[in-house]
Amino acid sequence: MAAQLLNGLTEGMMLFLIASGLTLIFGITRIVNFAHGSLYMLGAFLAYHLMPMLGGSTVASFASAVLLSAILVGLLGLVFEVLILRRIYGADDLLQLIITLALVLILRDVVKAIWGANDISVPMPASLSGALQIGGTFLPLFQIVAFAVGLVVITLMVSIMRFTRAGVLLRAATDDRGMVALLGINQAWIFSSVFAVGCFLAGLAGALAAPFGNVNYLLDTNIIVMAFVVVVIGGLGSLSGALIAALSVGMVKGLGVIYFPRLSTVLIFLIMAAVLVIRSLGRGAISK
């Protein structure tokens, strides 16, 4: 059981990496970005494509491929925001939803056209392929690295939000987008940069996780569902909530495999439903 919990914790941090960008984008722009999983998938494919060009499966080339993929995905997000999303802010929420759904369709097909429909395996850098043994438990080095990256991401994001002017601006824009402009700040760029950073995080998570598993064009749907579950459980827009939710979901999943194996598929949805229902028990639910 300790093994499952420990493993769940590291798995949870990978979930957090996936969810962080989604919750960031929602928190500031109120956009429910259904394309988040697709951007994750794109990050993974880009890492696959870039690693050989950057020197093969060494840690250095992997690290630079991850960073470069994340940046490219972030740039794509920026372009998408500037060219398309920006035109429909303030329109019906459903329109934004449809636009991001369209992006899902487009990215899926583009990935298929470039890299084919077959599964792809990104080679694991040799020095990351081992495992730490704690007691009788194996902890793959790779998950530990992902855990560390997750910690760095959350620390950076929290510090930026709390202590930098950029963070203050972001929170101000969350409160009242229009007023930010009336203080001489080009709010369009706040949204663009938040969207780009959110996409960067999606690309980062995808590229980082690429060597750890399979990469194919179906990754988008599998990832987006998990990302939403985590973000919803943590409270939409809340970074710390997403962290707690991701770690808890990881651990509950680990325990679920042992204690209620047949629920494995439905478990996360049961948790999400339960969290939402419990949250609604207060009287003020309609005042949200």
Place this chain on the structure above:
Amino acid sequence: MSFEHVQSRWLFAAVSLGLAVAMLMLGPGIALLATEVAIMALFASSLGFLINYGGMVSFGHAAYFGLGAYGFALAAAKLGLPLWLAVVLGPLTAALGAVLFGALCVRLTHIYFAMLTLACSEIVFTVLFQAYDYTGGDNGLTNFMAPRFGLSPQIYAALTVAIVALCIAFLARIVRSPLGLAIQAVGEEPHRAAALGFSPRLVQLVACVIAGTLAGIAGTMYSVFQGNAFPDYAGVGITIDALVMVVIGGVKGFYGGVFGAIIYVLLKTFVSRAFTHWELVIGLILIAVVLIFPTGIAGLLQKLGLSRTARPSGEQHP
């Protein structure tokens, strides 16, 4: 859709009847397509009703479509009930599901409402997928009946069009009834409605049950049409299709779902037959539609003065 004037009621009846009769004269291929369009039109309209009148955006509407299909198919295939009874049980199952899920979901609003409906429909999907001893799992339920009760595509198309027209007339009637006003009132200003003595959650629950039952009717008709039932019918893909239909049809009334279904079903069918990379094409078309006609097809018709079903749109800041 306003039915305040008697003649518009007659007009609707005449158009529906005309459409149903027209079905009988089509080739079998186009009749099959028309049937699919009609069923999806009902499904999208029920979602449009929930969104535009009830103020509730659901990401899990497929749950009721799936329950309608499985309620019917299980009754016919596993319980061996006569088809006429199974056909009634389908929508009834969906209605029961809507009571249960609705009671949970109406406690929440906005995106949280949407997410809980998504969770509910995923739970339905998973149960259908995993309880294969009863539901056939991913293999679904097949071969338990002749598709369309063995009717010819044309006759079934006529039947479907007639039933869908009746359901839409029912929706239109609801909208113009006391209940419809209550649903719109709660959908728009729940606090104001509560302070007038409405129980917002109860009214919303009733709206969910109406929409769920109509979605269940669509699901049952689809199951009869296909002669099968698969867990996919409760999958998020069907919900997304319906959301797209509601949006491209025009988001300010349930009738937008009808336009949306016609366009989207035909678009998806023909684009996926014509292009290898059909998802890319559909994606680009969707973006173009949203950017060019943000008010959907209904909004476009309104702008061109072709539709008098005007409901002023747009947010107004006090």
Place this chain on the structure above:
Amino acid sequence: MKLKRGGLLLATLLAVGVTTGPVQAQDPIRIGYAADMSGACGSLVDGATKAFRLGVEELNAAGGLLGRKIEVIERDTKTKPDEGAKEVRDLIVNSKVELITGVCSSAVLLAETAVSAELKVPFYSAIGNSQTATIEKGQPYFWQTNPNVLMESIAVAEYVAANKAWKKIAPLAYDYEWGHTSVKAFSEHLKKLRPDIEILPMVPVKLGETNMTSYITAVLAQKPDLVYGAIFGGGLVNLVKQGKAFGFFQQTSLVTLTTVDFLQTMGGELPEAGLHGFARAPFTSLLDNPKVKSFVQSYKARHGKDPDDWAVLAYDGLMFYAEVVKAAKSTKADDVVKALPTVKYEGLRGSMTVRGLDGQMSAPSFVGAVIKDAAYPFSIMKGATRVDASKTLTPEDFIKSARAAAK
């Protein structure tokens, strides 16, 4: 953007509702290829489609069938049963196809076979399989040219039983009908062969799961000698890659579905030892057949890579149909069905027939250790055992009683 062959928007629009006259001898033979090109099965269908197109070209180059050219109309079922049924219905009603094939997903297969039965148009599956479609819901116009899950599981049980070092077996399977059926058939047959073997409780895996680590730790905690993995595709890639990090292959062994596409995906990343696989048509085990050699050559020349199992199966399925048509001297449904059990087919996988009762081809399965081979950039099932259908085919009386029970 490439327009799909034979599927122009305009042509389709024109074809809708237009009825054509009776089929003339010089008219092409229209085949409806309704495949799961997008959605969950898309990654498997790719090689199959390439091989199918290759086979059609070869047949047409040789003058077609019965002097008629073959014309293929491709449709995407999106791996959705209702879409599959819809496309097949449209292909039959509007495009007047005389044969349906291409399916991969068993759910889509079941939806399509019902349409084939209703409209009495021949339908075969070369890469998808479903024992439900041949046994409980068997219908005269359907046949299946690859082994079903029962046959495969029995073949693996035979292989596992022969290794006396394996005493504790842990099943790890996708949590849906296919996974459970596979584990059940495997366990039952293995118990018959080796009553001493202990079969541990199955660990069910969520379909579409990207992180398998919880399952890996759970199954390793049971300390099995061998894990029977009813897992395929992307999930299997995850299992092996993440398993390696946990020292999975040092602690136990795995036997699972290792088709060539999976081996190609993994490249040099598979463990040196501890992985055993079963497959349906690994070309590496068939190269003593000259037909296979030439097929692999022309496939590789065209697509730059070796054909996977699905490609071999798709090509074999098409060529079998060609033989049946030749024997029947007709493409009419009833003639084809009548000729079906009479054809002794010499294909890529050797000599096979289709049984009249259930339309199941006597297709072999292949089981063996997966090892590296200098001749290929990926590990292969070198020296895999060919388990003949005679050992695995479901007995006829079992089918009859199952059908009686279903009624």
Place this chain on the structure above:
Amino acid sequence: MSREPILVARNVTKQYGGFVALGGVDLTLQPGERRALIGPNGAGKSTFIAVLGGQQAVGPGSTVHFAGRDISGALPQEIARLGIARTFQINRVFRRLSVLDNVRTALLPSNGRVFSVSERHLTALTSPAMTMVTGLGLGRVAHDAAETLSLGDRKRLEFGMVLATRPKVLLLDEPTAGMGLNERRSLMELMVEHAARDQITLLFVEHDIDIVFRFADRITVMSRGKIFAEGTPAEIGANSAVQDIYLGTEGAPS
């Protein structure tokens, strides 16, 4: 006044996080009186109205009695059905419905027709609703969507909707905010006239001192979540402490 009070609030408290919005408010309303609730911004006036209307839950130890019944903790709709109606500071009408339909909707709960699907039941409400609409001076725009109305007309409409519930107590949260001075007075006159006709007790929050002194029987002054003073307009006008916290140096009307 020896009559039974219609509304009695005792020790009403309300906290948001650490911020004390209401720190134990007591208030008693006699049937038929017109009470103004005044005080500087942030005094807790709107919160108090929200507690009485059920929009906000009360803190522990607080009780609200209406016509002898304990309504603390009741839901807004329960309170509304008992006979306490309210308007909102930010005008809330059903923007997409016509003026007539807004009033017909408001008539539904008291007629027990909320869940009816019969058009006849709706038609039956047309004539009383139309009478109400005309009485509010909105006859011209009866069939227009409420969102096309001017602010003043929307305020009239909301008042009409509230009247349609046949309330015994009416809570008005800044009824005249955002309106022109002459419009303010005519709206207030309309409200007071209807209230008098239907014997409705009024509790209104208002900033416009002129309106307060002209229309209130009694005035309650709140400050920092507490009742600061209470009395007739004359008493409050003469209360120098009140002038200090609220009226400043030149606020009292001549």
Place this chain on the structure above:
Amino acid sequence: MMKIRQLHAAYGRIEALHGVDLDVGEGEVVCLVGRNGVGKTSTMRAIVQELIQVTKGTVEFDGASVVGVPSHDIIKRGIGYVPEDRRAFASLTVAENLRVVRKGAGNGQWTVDGVYALFPHLAEGRKRLAGVLSGGEQQMLSIARSLLTNPRLLLLDEPNEGLAPKIIDEIIAAILKLKQERVSMLVSEQSLRTIRACGDRVVVIDRGASVFHGTAAEFLGNPEIARQYLMVSGH
């Protein structure tokens, strides 16, 4: 400094302004007077291009047109805007609210310390969340925040609305102080307090158009105008 001629503006299709003329000179305090709903707020919004579209007419600032210029650029050119509803960032502290504005914006002399000196109240509560401030404190915060953009022209929309007279005195004191610092201001008002206290000139708006231009003395000396357009009853 600012010159508005025949300004027409609309919310969507609903026209709110039809013909406003308005000038603000260097260091001047101009009071925009009129009943509620006559177009004072709309005029302010039209200047900074917030929520409303200019359909006709000109708005020139420092000799250059600002029509069609994005809001944030207008602010950068030196116009500060304090909206009627204050719009403090509720979930930010007072200090953070001030930090939103880019340091040294507009190259002017206002600093955070400077605005704290102007409103000592704010300095005391710099760590409090703006959402829990009183209306008066929020008003001060909103003015302070806008000052940090170092405007040469400050638009104050109903700075006294809804505030207790005591607070109003403080706000007016601040406006006077700003006037000494030679900040030009356009202040909308319903009462006569600001005009009396510090107005140089008065422009009366009625039904979306400017109907009176004059000095404060001219306006105050002619009660007929006030009666006609402000309807200050009885007095």
